[in-house]
Amino acid sequence: MSEGAAKKEEKPRKFQAIRGTRDLLPPETALWNRVEQTAHEVFSNFGFGEIRVPIFESTDLFARSIGAETDVVSKEMYTFGGFEEFSAKVREGMLSEMSPEEMISLRPEATASVCRAYIEHGMQQLPQPVKLYYMGPMFRRERPQKGRYRQFYQIGAEVLGGSDAPAIDAEVIEMVMTFFDRLELQGVQLDINSIGDRNCRPKYVELLRTELLKVKDKLGPDSQRRIETNPLRVLDSKLESEQGIIATLPRIADHLCEDCAAHYAAVKHQLEMRGVIYRENWRLVRGLDYYMRTTFEITARGLGSQNAVCGGGRYDGLVELLGGPPTKGIGFAIGEDRLILSLQESGKGPAQQGRDVYIAWMGERAHATAIRAAKDLRKAGFSVELPPVEQKFGKALGQADKLGAKYALILGDNEVSEGLWTLKTLADGSQAKFTEPDLLDHLRKSKRVSS
Numbered sequence: 001m002s003e004g005a006a007k008k009e010e011k012p013r014k015f016q017a018i019r020g021t022r023d024l025l026p027p028e029t030a031l032w033n034r035v036e037q038t039a040h041e042v043f044s045n046f047g048f049g050e051i052r053v054p055i056f057e058s059t060d061l062f063a064r065s066i067g068a069e070t071d072v073v074s075k076e077m078y079t080f081g082g083f084e085e086f087s088a089k090v091r092e093g094m095l096s097e098m099s100p101e102e103m104i105s106l107r108p109e110a111t112a113s114v115c116r117a118y119i120e121h122g123m124q125q126l127p128q129p130v131k132l133y134y135m136g137p138m139f140r141r142e143r144p145q146k147g148r149y150r151q152f153y154q155i156g157a158e159v160l161g162g163s164d165a166p167a168i169d170a171e172v173i174e175m176v177m178t179f180f181d182r183l184e185l186q187g188v189q190l191d192i193n194s195i196g197d198r199n200c201r202p203k204y205v206e207l208l209r210t211e212l213l214k215v216k217d218k219l220g221p222d223s224q225r226r227i228e229t230n231p232l233r234v235l236d237s238k239l240e241s242e243q244g245i246i247a248t249l250p251r252i253a254d255h256l257c258e259d260c261a262a263h264y265a266a267v268k269h270q271l272e273m274r275g276v277i278y279r280e281n282w283r284l285v286r287g288l289d290y291y292m293r294t295t296f297e298i299t300a301r302g303l304g305s306q307n308a309v310c311g312g313g314r315y316d317g318l319v320e321l322l323g324g325p326p327t328k329g330i331g332f333a334i335g336e337d338r339l340i341l342s343l344q345e346s347g348k349g350p351a352q353q354g355r356d357v358y359i360a361w362m363g364e365r366a367h368a369t370a371i372r373a374a375k376d377l378r379k380a381g382f383s384v385e386l387p388p389v390e391q392k393f394g395k396a397l398g399q400a401d402k403l404g405a406k407y408a409l410i411l412g413d414n415e416v417s418e419g420l421w422t423l424k425t426l427a428d429g430s431q432a433k434f435t436e437p438d439l440l441d442h443l444r445k446s447k448r449v450s451s
């Protein structure tokens with residue numbers, strides 16, 4: 001190796017976050033916290049409890065529940081331990097031959113995990129339905145773009161139990177809408193549909209396939225492929241050239257069996273009773289295999305083509321498919337990244353979070369007093385910046401300004417020996433002197449006024 005090459009290697013590598021992942025930084029993280037806090041509050045108002053499930057699970061769990069043919073499972077999962085072997089098995093339709101221990105995947109969504117947990121912990125013994133919510137990162141190997149990441153965050157909820165009463169569907173939807181309303185999310189649009197059940201959907205899918213085959217030549221390659229694998233997904237197509245054709249296809253609403261039609265009508269009635277405004281969208285099918293009957297999607301403003309902030313639907317039978325007792329289920333997942341983007345676009349982001357008090361101190365005795373003052377103020381709930389080394393007052397006040405502090409507490413030798421502390425209000429430059437207890441009182445009062 002030449003000397004030059006050796007030198008080159010020594011140059012430290014510049015690390016960057018992996019494509020499709022990102023750092024969330026302050027002050028934006030304050031908005032994330034506010035959103036999550038609001039979710040905790042609203043969901044618990046509706047009687048939901050939080051569940052935390054692992055970030056990785058057996059690959060088989062996702063393959064069985066989401067469906068081996070879906071994009072999520074066949075192309076987008078981060079799988080460890082023999083990915084090649086796994087995709088070969090998917091291609092051959094021999095997934096069932098793999099032992100569950102063989103491979104694990106980062107979770108692309110959490111419904112399957114929640115259902116697994118419901119079974120594993122015997123939750124059918126609890127008062128039904130069991131109402132759970134979760135929040136956390138999900139992983140999908142997709143093409144990164146605005147509102148689409150490889151590590152993204154979802155906030156979701158599931159209702160599991162013996163009943164599929166339409167009021168359950170409606171209340172779950174009402175809960176998401178209440179959450180969005182509380183956050184003042186702008187341009188919220190709720191679309192609903194029913195995609196039938198085991199009874200009526202297969203017949204409709206066959207009819208759809210027959211009709212699609214007649215117009216196959218006019219469709220793009222994606223849709224052509226889906227005629228075989230998943231004809232419903234053709235209805236999802238955003239391709240301009242296919243819109244005219246799709247408009248002429250048979251609609252599932254005209255092919256629902258009696259039970260599904262009655263369930264759908266009752267869900268709509270229940271939504272109306274709750275004052276939830278919806279739009280029926282016969283093309284809303286959702287991408288995962290486990291959905292049946294009620295499906296819904298919510299879009300919001302400021303997101304371009306990635307404008308879906310929430311997707312959900314009913315999945316009766318999923319728990320049974322995973323080896324549990326016969327169980328009805330419905331749930332949704334909110335894309336938290338997109339929710340935050342939309343809130344920011346409409347100016348709902350938090351302002352730079354300033355400190356309440358910056359303590360400008362000079363001198364050893366003042367330092368000791370400053371440390372004690374910081375302790376008391378923080379205990380009283382104020383955000384306090386205490387500089388670690390002595391600075392001239394002029395420099396300290398400049399620093400306080402840059403940090404957006406409301407007040408500077410000035411502690412020099414005079415203040416300490418007099419027992420009168422100087423508080424400077426940075427917005428108008430006014431100053432006043434306080435004894436230690438008066439100062440706390442004054443700050444408490446002014447905080448109450450401003451909040």
Ligand code: ATP
Pocket residue numbers: 109140142147148149150151152153154286287306308309310311312333334335336337338
């Ligand atoms: P899309 O049609 O946008 O791909 P999806 O149907 O794949 O969404 P779901 O699996 O239902 O989405 O997930 C629910 C929500 O999670 C979506 O509505 C979206 O807000 C969010 N979401 C899904 N995939 C991503 C991603 N890669 N990055 C950011 N958010 C995502």
Ligand code: MG
Pocket residue numbers: none
């Ligand atoms: Mg997707």
